Amino acid sequence: MRDDCCGEIIAGGVEKLIIRQKSDGAIELGNLLVEERNEGKLFLQVFDLLYGSQISQSSLENISGMRLEGSGVGLDFVEPHLRNYVLALARSILYLTGSPHNPKILPNFMGSVRHIKKEDLNFLIKPNNPLYFGKVRTGSKTLNADVYLEGPDVLSHHILIPATTGRGKSNLIKVMLWDVLDKDFCGILVLDAHDEYFGTAAALGLRNHPQAANYLKYYSPRVSAIRGAVGLVINLRSITPDHLKGIVDFTETQRDAMYLAYQVYRENWISEIIRDAPINSDVEGGEPEIRIARGTLNVLRRKFNRLLGVYFDHTDNQLKCRTRAFSDTVGESTVTQIIDTLEEGKKVVIDTSMLEDQTELLIGSVVAHEILDRHKSAKEEGILETKPVISIVIEEAPRVLGDEVLRSSGSNIYSDIAREGRKFKIGLIAITQLTSVIPKTILANMNTKIILGNELATERSSIIQSASQDLSTDDRNIASLDKGEAIISSNFTKFAVPMKIPLFEDIVKDMKTSPNKKIAVVT
Amino acid sequence: MYKFAHITDCHLGAWRNPKLKEINLKAFQKAISICVEEKVDFIAITGDFFDVNVPELDHVKRAVDIMIQARRHGIEIYMIYGSHDFTASTVSIIDILHSAGLFIKPIEFEQIKDKIKLKFIQDKKTAFKITGLSGRKTGLDSEYYNLLDIEALESEEDFKIFLFHAPISELTPVDLAHGESIPLSLLPKGFIYYGGGHLHRRIEHKHDDGKSMIVYPGPLFGSTFTDLEDTAQGERRGFYIISYDNDNETIRANFIETKIVDIVFNTINVNQNTVKQIEDKISSMVEQMEDLTDKIVLIKVKGTLASGKRSDINFSRFEETLSAKRALVSFINRNNLVSPDTTQVKVFGTSIEEIEKKVIKERIASIKIDPAMTDEKVKNFIKSKLISEHGEFTANKLLLALKKEKIENETLDDFEKRLMHEAKSVMGLSDINKEIK
Numbered sequence: 001m002r003d004d005c006c007g008e009i010i011a012g013g014v015e016k017l018i019i020r021q022k023s024d025g026a027i028e029l030g031n032l033l034v035e036e037r038n039e040g041k042l043f044l045q046v047f048d049l050l051y052g053s054q055i056s057q058s059s060l061e062n063i064s065g066m067r068l069e070g071s072g073v074g075l076d077f078v079e080p081h082l083r084n085y086v087l088a089l090a091r092s093i094l095y096l097t098g099s100p101h102n103p104k105i106l107p108n109f110m111g112s113v114r115h116i117k118k119e120d121l122n123f124l125i126k127p128n129n130p131l132y133f134g135k136v137r138t139g140s141k142t143l144n145a146d147v148y149l150e151g152p153d154v155l156s157h158h159i160l161i162p163a164t165t166g167r168g169k170s171n172l173i174k175v176m177l178w179d180v181l182d183k184d185f186c187g188i189l190v191l192d193a194h195d196e197y198f199g200t201a202a203a204l205g206l207r208n209h210p211q212a213a214n215y216l217k218y219y220s221p222r223v224s225a226i227r228g229a230v231g232l233v234i235n236l237r238s239i240t241p242d243h244l245k246g247i248v249d250f251t252e253t254q255r256d257a258m259y260l261a262y263q264v265y266r267e268n269w270i271s272e273i274i275r276d277a278p279i280n281s282d283v284e285g286g287e288p289e290i291r292i293a294r295g296t297l298n299v300l301r302r303k304f305n306r307l308l309g310v311y312f313d314h315t316d317n318q319l320k321c322r323t324r325a326f327s328d329t330v331g332e333s334t335v336t337q338i339i340d341t342l343e344e345g346k347k348v349v350i351d352t353s354m355l356e357d358q359t360e361l362l363i364g365s366v367v368a369h370e371i372l373d374r375h376k377s378a379k380e381e382g383i384l385e386t387k388p389v390i391s392i393v394i395e396e397a398p399r400v401l402g403d404e405v406l407r408s409s410g411s412n413i414y415s416d417i418a419r420e421g422r423k424f425k426i427g428l429i430a431i432t433q434l435t436s437v438i439p440k441t442i443l444a445n446m447n448t449k450i451i452l453g454n455e456l457a458t459e460r461s462s463i464i465q466s467a468s469q470d471l472s473t474d475d476r477n478i479a480s481l482d483k484g485e486a487i488i489s490s491n492f493t494k495f496a497v498p499m500k501i502p503l504f505e506d507i508v509k510d511m512k513t514s515p516n517k518k519i520a521v522v523t
Numbered sequence: 524m525y526k527f528a529h530i531t532d533c534h535l536g537a538w539r540n541p542k543l544k545e546i547n548l549k550a551f552q553k554a555i556s557i558c559v560e561e562k563v564d565f566i567a568i569t570g571d572f573f574d575v576n577v578p579e580l581d582h583v584k585r586a587v588d589i590m591i592q593a594r595r596h597g598i599e600i601y602m603i604y605g606s607h608d609f610t611a612s613t614v615s616i617i618d619i620l621h622s623a624g625l626f627i628k629p630i631e632f633e634q635i636k637d638k639i640k641l642k643f644i645q646d647k648k649t650a651f652k653i654t655g656l657s658g659r660k661t662g663l664d665s666e667y668y669n670l671l672d673i674e675a676l677e678s679e680e681d682f683k684i685f686l687f688h689a690p691i692s693e694l695t696p697v698d699l700a701h702g703e704s705i706p707l708s709l710l711p712k713g714f715i716y717y718g719g720g721h722l723h724r725r726i727e728h729k730h731d732d733g734k735s736m737i738v739y740p741g742p743l744f745g746s747t748f749t750d751l752e753d754t755a756q757g758e759r760r761g762f763y764i765i766s767y768d769n770d771n772e773t774i775r776a777n778f779i780e781t782k783i784v785d786i787v788f789n790t791i792n793v794n795q796n797t798v799k800q801i802e803d804k805i806s807s808m809v810e811q812m813e814d815l816t817d818k819i820v821l822i823k824v825k826g827t828l829a830s831g832k833r834s835d836i837n838f839s840r841f842e843e844t845l846s847a848k849r850a851l852v853s854f855i856n857r858n859n860l861v862s863p864d865t866t867q868v869k870v871f872g873t874s875i876e877e878i879e880k881k882v883i884k885e886r887i888a889s890i891k892i893d894p895a896m897t898d899e900k901v902k903n904f905i906k907s908k909l910i911s912e913h914g915e916f917t918a919n920k921l922l923l924a925l926k927k928e929k930i931e932n933e934t935l936d937d938f939e940k941r942l943m944h945e946a947k948s949v950m951g952l953s954d955i956n957k958e959i960k
């Protein structure tokens with residue numbers, strides 16, 4: 001028997017292998033075990049633990065009773081580790097014979113297994129365009145083996161990050177962005193509803209990255225935003241009625257009115273509506289029936305007021321915006337600049353913490369529409385290959401990908417991207433507490449899932465059902481995941497890899513201090 | 524009450540066409556004359572004064588003569604550099620004018636550790652404190668603004684003016700959006716006036732709740748046909764006279780137009796037209812045009828040719844007709860006319876090198892090996908030299924090799940040989956010949 005053996009396979013089948021644990025085998029839930037064979041290595045994962053004993057149940061009860069009631073002082077088992085032991089239930093997850101593939105064999109009957117070692121994972125080579133997630137984990141122990149996947153593939157086929165609150169979703173995004181920040185194979189847009197990614201004087205963030213000045217742009221509508229932040233101000237002329245589709249509910253009449261206003265006033269349509277322009281008289285040869293009714297106009301104005309915070313100030317005859325995020329004078333090139341930045345493989349964080357939910361989604365929609373357009377024409381011109389993949393990080397994804405919203409408001413740009421984005425090198429990183437409310441068709445398109453802890457059984461079950469690997473025995477595993485522990489299940493991994501995501505703050509602190517910068521000054 | 528003028532992007536010496544070059548200079552003359560008439564306290568010029576670092580000397584002389592008119596009237600000139608008028612490596616004409624004391628360059632600084640501390644120059648008449656940053660040749664580096672000792676800038680007492688030559692992200696018009704820009708948040712706060720150059724567009728922005736202003740006057744005339752097209756479409760060209768009321772601390776910006784001639788601009792849209800059809804369209808437009816005396820006439824032809832090349836169209840014929848109609852200058856812009864055998868590559872970049880690299884990348888991405896090709900050697904050569912990253916590498920190297928300039932005293936023949944040798948070695952051509960044989 002091998003020195004490092006931790007147990008032997010004593011029973012079971014494909015669905016469930018039963019391993020007797022060696023007394024000092026220290027097997028944990030979620031552990032990765034390896035059976036070495038002549039042809040290669042078979043990897044197993046533990047999904048349950050239970051007791052085994054050579055002594056009959058009634059004898060055990062009897063012994064316990066005597067001890068508890070005080071008449072069995074000094075009563076002990078002879079060679080207890082031979083008589084009582086732990087049984088681990090496991091499944092084979094990977095067979096490595098030169099290359100890794102799905103196991104179609106059973107391990108050797110009575111064969112011995114050992115704990116996984118870092119070297120066993122040497123087949124996980126760093127891909128050309130690496131996207132980092134964390135380190136391989138076996139049970140609660142972290143191995144010093146990095147989990148990298150081929151970035152463009154994974155990003156264009158969408159990532160779903162399901163977890164209940166506080167399990168480390170935001171930390172994971174920060175860790176991923178940190179590693180990929182200065183890699184130009186992807187541009188990533190983050191709609192940051194909690195203003196938690198860029199960092200502040202008090203909290204570490206992506207701004208602490210040594211390449212932040214070159215690879216990270218931060219937009220914020222705050223007046224007192226940190227130096228280097230770009231004012232988040234979007235000119236109303238950048239918005240078309242299409243951008244509002246599926247984001248804000250409009251009646252048929254209101255929608256028609258918007259398109260009519262757009263026809264008449266082109267990109268000035270929103271400011272003209274807000275200014276109460278005479279839409280009806282300005283239509284060339286306007287048929288009376290395509291005029292916009294006063295009431296409709298009033299409703300639209302109210303909706304824009306709520307959505308964009310814009311209104312007409314009669315005291316000085318100017319259009320104003322409560323949040324400063326929209327304007328009819330400045331910010332003309334904000335959207336273009338954001339997209340140019342992304343197209344250079346850089347990362348953009350937009351602080352939407354001061355904005356309404358719908359406003360955040362609208363800003364994302366404006367940018368996403370334009371990126372999709374650009375990539376569509378790049379595809380037509382045959383130059384899509386030269387573009388980086390673009391990924392959009394969106395929190396609380398059911399706001400746009402949920403069953404209910406899709407049914408009531410129809411499709412929106414985010415659901416369009418979920419469906420066909422991969423053809424145009426555009427993907428989503430969708431974060432959600434609820435997976436069950438996202439339609440199966442969309443979940444099926446999200447080809448990588450990074451599953452963090454989840455105590456809700458219904459959520460676990462819909463995550464498991466939509467995973468790329470068979471996770472049917474992993475319910476307990478998922479339920480028991482601690483903060484920062486995850487399972488990554490992807491079309492681009494051979495098995496569902498258990499992971500430990502490092503704490504972002506630790507990564508930043510570990511960063512070696514960069515050598516002094518040289519300053520070149522123009523006189 | 525004090526007043527000063529803000530002029531920018533004169534691009535003196537621009538235009539190959541002598542008449543346009545002359546108009547450009549006249550616009551500058553007009554601006555300076557107005558400054559003298561209006562008795563401004565000083566003039567601030569925010570970069571790209573000349574179009575190149577060594578313009579024709581005859582033009583330089585005339586520019587100097589004009590500046591001296593202002594100086595004779597006791598009007599001081601403060602000037603920062605733009606991206607066109609200087610090079611870091613050699614002496615530029617503008618440096619000579621500066622050494623001659625023609626203007627003051629308010630961009631002195633001290634480097635303290637990893638910070639740049641800008642020095643202020645106090646104007647004698649107004650007591651305004653002026654400082655600024657020149658433009659950079661190789662794109663703009665917001666990191667550079669990041670290095671400013673901002674506290675020192677902001678805590679300086681008195682009325683302050685900041686001159687700069689860079690686009691500001693939030694204020695850049697959409698058609699000038701591509702390329703680097705600096706966010707408003709990087710400008711030091713608490714100045715009464717921020718004078719900008721670089722963008723060829725007039726922008727007035729109330730800053731800091733109306734306490735100060737950020738102004739880009741835009742060029743006096745313009746240095747490209749796109750500039751003139753914009754002018755024809757309503758963009759007014761000129762400069763600003765800024766008045767500042769010290770008592771009430773209020774600022775007023777007054778735009779002054781420096782129009783010298785009228786510009787007529789028409790667009791012809793074509794869609795899959797033949798050379799003949801396009802010529803007919805231009806011809807009928809040219810015939811209908813009237814009242815062109817002493818005007819600049821611009822025609823833009825855009826769209827797609829059905830067959831043939833752009834050069835098949837006889838553009839000069841129409842330009843002659845237009846001058847016969849007494850147009851001062853006429854120009855037919857065909858950059859947006861696409862012929863079937865050219866696919867357009869659109870790239871954005873901030874430096875020539877960057878744009879070259881991107882164009883090469885995009886072009887090479889569309890080159891594929893003909894599947895019918897059977898010769899393995901040729902195929903391998905193509906694979907290893909001409910397509911994908913290898914192709915990009917070769918192309919960039921080749922470009923670099925061919926950019927070499929003639930060395931002093933080298934004969935033309937030697938120079939040619941040297942270039943040829945380098946180009947061949949980049950292509951590995953001596954080898955392939957051997958191999959294929």
Ligand SMILES: Nc1ncnc2c1ncn2[C@@H]1O[C@H](COP(=O)(O)OP(=O)(O)OP(=O)(O)O)[C@@H](O)[C@H]1O
Pocket residue numbers: 163164165166167168169170171172483484485500501502503504
């Ligand atoms: N990988 C990790 N290792 C250790 N601690 C972690 C890890 N990830 C997160 N945490 C801890 O958990 C806390 C919550 O993490 P985080 O904000 O990322 O969760 P979340 O899922 O985004 O929560 P919310 O639902 O509120 O958005 C963090 O403050 C951090 O201290």
Ligand SMILES: [Mg+2]
Pocket residue numbers: 169170171
């Ligand atoms: Mg979070």
